[in-house]
Amino acid sequence: MYELYYWPGIQGRGEFVRLALEEGGAKYIDIALKPENRGGGVPAMNKFLEGPRVPHPPFAPPFLKVGKQLIGQTSNILLYLGGPLKLAPRDEAGKLWVHQLQLTVADLVVEAHDTHHPIAAGLYYKEQKAAAKRRAEDFREHRIPKFFNYFEKVLTRNRTPGPWLVGARITYVDLSLAQVVAGIRYAFPKASTKALRKHPRLLKLHDAVFERPRIKRYAESGRRLSFNDDDLFRQYPELDG
Template sequence: MPYELYYWPSIQGRGEFVRLALEEAGADYIDVAREPRKGVRAMQSFMDKSERPPFAPPFLKDGDVIIGQTAAILFYLGGKHGLAPGDEAGRMWMHQIQLTIADFVLEAHDTHHPISAGLYYEDQKDEAARRTQDFRDNRVPKYLAWFETILTRNPAGPAHLAGGNITYADLSLFQVIAGLAYAFPKLMKRELRNHRNVAALHKAVAERPRIKAYLESSRRIPFNESGIFRKYPELDA
């Protein structure tokens, strides 16, 4: 039975971290809200009625198991598809990395929505400019330095965040870098020069056969200004 992924149909958003893992695994899945006769209504209906309603998309159905929260979905998929270390300490380490990526993603979102997700960017532009300056000056360098440190300290070598094989955390870090490079091209040109292992991982993931095919397919929704990573040139520097 194919997995059912439930997520907003017009943005990459948090669902994209799940899509990348499913694509790399070659897993059979239905992107429910993008299906012509299902759509967002099917997603909303599920959330309204479930005994275990997710707070927000994305969520994944695997038969009777329903999992919400991106990092939890990846924890579950990682174990099933060999996209995570096999031992408990390694699995928890990878989950820790993913939860830190989730924090970073939220901060990237809040650059353009520092006051309220319910308001337009145009209604919080001044605050966004101020928050984004801190993001550029302090937060991006801090997170990227952490990823660079992890890659450098990985006993199996700096090609992966943990162990010697591709994992869901590698795929997620690729996605974050891709998104930041879309939203903040000037910033990222500088930052990737200073974080060479991160830059190399981003490049290597993009060249993996299944990921490359996915990125070139219509299944990959283009970055746009409704998603997490938005190209507002006034916020880049």
């Protein structure tokens, strides 16, 4: 049984792990969904983040508890889960390629976040709106196309049947990329519509992921939180051009 620790109330980086756990049919406890008086929420998470007896404390959530082991960092968690959940190739070169793509997805996530917090994460959005507007313009005009072009190229060069990035079977990075596309569509509806017209394979991957039976059941279960403006992806119309 896996235990996933993340902030309550948002999808955030924890959602990339949730999607892998759901697609892999794993048994897991989402601690963010448990009430605090029943061993859930922020106090349960802080026990590992701040506890003096934790030998290898994670820096920040998400982190995964597997028996007595704690695994932190989203890409690292997915690297670990890829084998047991059959969401990564078996060969070493394939595992590293999927991990490399996941790290590139993580770079895109940081850039999307920094459109609304370009100066400091500790400041409110309203305290950095002018800088956010400039950063968002560059993100729309240059960074979204650069990342989308790259992933479209990877999809084009995968010669096996199906809509996936690596080989003929879905991997965890397909789930993560679909999640980022969904987040950017929420945060930048106009810019993403324009960009995705030029990247049909990327849009096809997004749609294929969210039509997967287990992912669809998860999305319809009420356990998948909606995007909101306390999250990584935030919808501020003034940033969409």
